Amino acid sequence: MVSRVIPVDPFDLTIFGGTGDLSRRKILPGLYRRFRAGQIPEGSRIIGAARSEMDHDGYRDMVRAALDEFIGTDALDPDVVAEFVSLIHYVAIDATGEKGWSELKELIRSDHISAFYFSVAPSLFGALAERLQSNGIADKTSRIVVEKPFGRDLASAQALNATLAAYFDETQIYRIDHYLGKETVQNLMALRFANVLFEPLWNSQYVDHIQITVAEIVGVGGRGGYYDKSGAMRDMVQNHLMQLLCLIAMEPPSRFEPDAVRDEKLKVIRALDPVPAEDIVRGQYAGAEDVASYLDDVEDPESLTESFIAMKVNVSNWRWAGTPFYLRTGKRMKARSSEIAVVFKDAPHSIFGSRSGHHRNILTIRLQPNEGMTLTTTIKEPGPGGMRLIDVPLDMTFADALGQHEDLATDAYERLVMDVIRGNQTLFMRGDEVEAAWAWTDPIINGWKERGDRPCSYEPGSTGPEEAQIMMHREDRRWRGIQE
Numbered sequence: 001m002v003s004r005v006i007p008v009d010p011f012d013l014t015i016f017g018g019t020g021d022l023s024r025r026k027i028l029p030g031l032y033r034r035f036r037a038g039q040i041p042e043g044s045r046i047i048g049a050a051r052s053e054m055d056h057d058g059y060r061d062m063v064r065a066a067l068d069e070f071i072g073t074d075a076l077d078p079d080v081v082a083e084f085v086s087l088i089h090y091v092a093i094d095a096t097g098e099k100g101w102s103e104l105k106e107l108i109r110s111d112h113i114s115a116f117y118f119s120v121a122p123s124l125f126g127a128l129a130e131r132l133q134s135n136g137i138a139d140k141t142s143r144i145v146v147e148k149p150f151g152r153d154l155a156s157a158q159a160l161n162a163t164l165a166a167y168f169d170e171t172q173i174y175r176i177d178h179y180l181g182k183e184t185v186q187n188l189m190a191l192r193f194a195n196v197l198f199e200p201l202w203n204s205q206y207v208d209h210i211q212i213t214v215a216e217i218v219g220v221g222g223r224g225g226y227y228d229k230s231g232a233m234r235d236m237v238q239n240h241l242m243q244l245l246c247l248i249a250m251e252p253p254s255r256f257e258p259d260a261v262r263d264e265k266l267k268v269i270r271a272l273d274p275v276p277a278e279d280i281v282r283g284q285y286a287g288a289e290d291v292a293s294y295l296d297d298v299e300d301p302e303s304l305t306e307s308f309i310a311m312k313v314n315v316s317n318w319r320w321a322g323t324p325f326y327l328r329t330g331k332r333m334k335a336r337s338s339e340i341a342v343v344f345k346d347a348p349h350s351i352f353g354s355r356s357g358h359h360r361n362i363l364t365i366r367l368q369p370n371e372g373m374t375l376t377t378t379i380k381e382p383g384p385g386g387m388r389l390i391d392v393p394l395d396m397t398f399a400d401a402l403g404q405h406e407d408l409a410t411d412a413y414e415r416l417v418m419d420v421i422r423g424n425q426t427l428f429m430r431g432d433e434v435e436a437a438w439a440w441t442d443p444i445i446n447g448w449k450e451r452g453d454r455p456c457s458y459e460p461g462s463t464g465p466e467e468a469q470i471m472m473h474r475e476d477r478r479w480r481g482i483q484e
């Protein structure tokens with residue numbers, strides 16, 4: 001199936017932190033792919049900015065090397081690369097200094113869309129925003145893109161919002177949660193709001209519970225120092241899992257427009273109950289023969305930060321009261337797998353008797369790998385011998401159903417950067433959403449700190465601590481397996 005690419009208007013995109021890991025690994029390769037797809041019009045400029053002294057050609061060499069490393073030399077078309085790097089420029093700028101700003105101003109054309117990607121530490125956001133305005137580089141039509149983490153608690157998120165609001169209107173601020181750029185995550189909205197099939201069942205009358213799992217095989221590796229100050233709750237739950245929960249739980253917005261969607265997500269976050277300690281299990285991965293433990297990885301034998309969390313979350317509104325959402329995420333787990341499972345209630349009465357077993361419909365939405373959906377359906381087991389029931393999957397893997405659809409491989413970053421250029425904020429978090437998420441998260445994290453709670457240990461390559469299983473069994477439920 002051929003994908004339809006609609007070119008955006010010419011733009012000048014400045015990437016502060018243009019020499020950093022995120023730029024090299026995600027942003028620049030993503031822009032190359034969009035260029036190759038024909039979405040970036042001629043005359044657009046991509047301007048790297050960082051403190052390192054370099055000329056345009058030096059930066060172009062760095063970009064070529066990043067494409068080689070993160071896309072793969074064999075997958076690159078040399079002619080397209082040559083055209084792409086001709087869009088690239090570089091300015092040496094210290095976010096906190098005065099040098100380089102007039103050079104940047106000269107590179108940005110007033111008849112182009114201008115966007116500024118803050119791919120630097122959040123402590124530099126204020127300095128960048130201030131200098132973009134005081135040097136007359138940004139105007140009312142400019143957009144800024146800010147990376148996670150957006151704060152580490154409510155107070156810091158409020159401070160960051162206030163800093164940005166001093167220089168830019170909320171309609172100009174694009175807070176990235178790259179989960180929202182994933183194809184399957186957007187498909188959640190299509191699934192819910194473009195099909196009549198699910199919506200009548202999408203409530204506590206028919207849904208027993210929902211499980212959201214994001215499991216990673218990797219440990220914290222070289223990011224140990226950073227991760228240890230954060231932990232699974234801040235790094236994954238407050239943003240990515242919360243966004244998934246919102247898309248599953250929200251009411252249908254009246255239109256697929258940025259504020260209509262974000263208003264509904266915000267209502268969900270505000271409807272979350274506080275979570276008591278007994279409904280949360282935190283874990284740290286232990287070591288194995290050739291695997292370092294979490295405590296070795298972060299080099300702090302006393303660390304109380306969690307690399308795994310499982311929790312039961314209640315959404316207190318008419319649609320969901322009585323239907324818990326179970327969230328689970330961890331590092332060094334058995335497989336890399338992200339999925340949402342909507343587990344429906346039992347049929348009200350079994351006409352087949354108790355010997356037919358216990359069967360339930362489960363709608364599983366796989367975000368990765370093998371993006372797709374499965375609806376577990378109960379049928380009669382073939383053959384003589386009476387009415388025996390079995391569960392079979394109605395399975396749809398998007399790659400099979402749609403063929404080699406190029407857009408399925410589109411990385412979240414490239415999709416989101418193009419949305420910035422189009423001026424579409426639907427898949428970006430609004431300031432009040434982020435603050436509401438922290439307002440719910442803060443008391444949970446503070447509770448651990450006040451009580452000095454210790455995370456449980458779990459085996460690397462497992463499904464997390466035994467205590468997480470016990471938490472589910474207590475409620476007569478089971479976690480779904482974690483499979484590749």
Ligand code: NAP
Nearest residue numbers: 017018019020021022050051052094095119120121147148
């Ligand atoms: P990084 O590899 O440390 O890169 C930081 C970049 O900022 C470099 O280009 C650096 O270049 C530049 N920089 C540092 N101080 C500066 C200053 N005073 N003025 C101008 N430029 C300055 O960091 P990163 O991993 O790319 O992360 C960037 C941001 O994205 C962070 O907020 C991070 O939390 C977020 N993020 C990263 C990832 C990821 O996968 N890497 C994922 C999600 C979010 P010079 O040293 O030459 O100035």
